[in-house]
Amino acid sequence: MGLKGSKLYSIFAMKCPKCHKGQLFKSKAAYSRNMGAMHKTCEHCGERFEPEPGFYFGAAYVSYALTVALWVAWYVAIITFESLGMYTFSFQEDAVTFIVGGIILLIVLLPLIYRFSRSIWINMFVSYSEEAHGRGA
Numbered sequence: 001m002g003l004k005g006s007k008l009y010s011i012f013a014m015k016c017p018k019c020h021k022g023q024l025f026k027s028k029a030a031y032s033r034n035m036g037a038m039h040k041t042c043e044h045c046g047e048r049f050e051p052e053p054g055f056y057f058g059a060a061y062v063s064y065a066l067t068v069a070l071w072v073a074w075y076v077a078i079i080t081f082e083s084l085g086m087y088t089f090s091f092q093e094d095a096v097t098f099i100v101g102g103i104i105l106l107i108v109l110l111p112l113i114y115r116f117s118r119s120i121w122i123n124m125f126v127s128y129s130e131e132a133h134g135r136g137a
């Protein structure tokens with residue numbers, strides 16, 4: 001079966017959770033001026049991407065979870081690289097470098113975190129429909 005038709009596909013491809021064909025965001029590139037702009041409805045099946053006002057307020061919780069996961073991944077990465085002796089200074093001994101590096105990483109990844117949190121959030125409420133997938137052109 002693979003990723004097609006699964007929630008993971010919708011989340012990572014930033015596709016409509018219902019038909020997996022329409023795009024959630026107007027711009028494909030996360031690093032563009034309109035990175036946050038979403039379609040109101042799905043271009044393919046007509047699914048509403050904002051079922052109620054303030055729907056994405058809850059996406060902040062997802063964003064928070066992703067941020068925590070990112071810090072954990074960042075920490076695991078540096079202790080791994082350090083154990084491999086890949087650099088001479090120590091992030092573990094230098095908390096400031098660890099925190100500054102983590103914040104820079106966070107800022108760089110912010111557009112992706114923003115999009116993923118919305119993509120994950122809508123996927124928690126809308127399920128894939130074979131019928132919607134086949135609808136339209």
Ligand SMILES: [Zn+2]
Pocket residue numbers: 016017018019020021022042043044045046047132
């Ligand atoms: Zn759709």
